[in-house]
Amino acid sequence: MTPTLTPTAPLTALDRCDRCGAQAYVRVTLTAGGELLFCGHHFREHEARLRPLASDVLDETGKLTDPAPLAEHEA
Numbered sequence: 001m002t003p004t005l006t007p008t009a010p011l012t013a014l015d016r017c018d019r020c021g022a023q024a025y026v027r028v029t030l031t032a033g034g035e036l037l038f039c040g041h042h043f044r045e046h047e048a049r050l051r052p053l054a055s056d057v058l059d060e061t062g063k064l065t066d067p068a069p070l071a072e073h074e075a
């Protein structure tokens with residue numbers, strides 16, 4: 001058995017949704033080859049159709065709900 005290591009590079013701000021151009025939070029790797037990038041909104045919209053075609057789904061939508069406690073300044 002030779003495990004195939006698929007490099008899962010994290011998505012960056014440069015990755016854009018294929019549908020609307022917003023920042024991509026999901027990368028879908030297709031079994032047929034190729035990749036698709038989606039924002040959280042469009043991934044949810046197409047998820048049901050994409051799942052059967054995908055060999056791998058990198059879902060980073062969790063980052064969207066991360067609270068950014070940067071504005072909390074209590075002095």
Ligand SMILES: [Zn+2]
Pocket residue numbers: 017018019020021022038039040041042
């Ligand atoms: Zn989108």
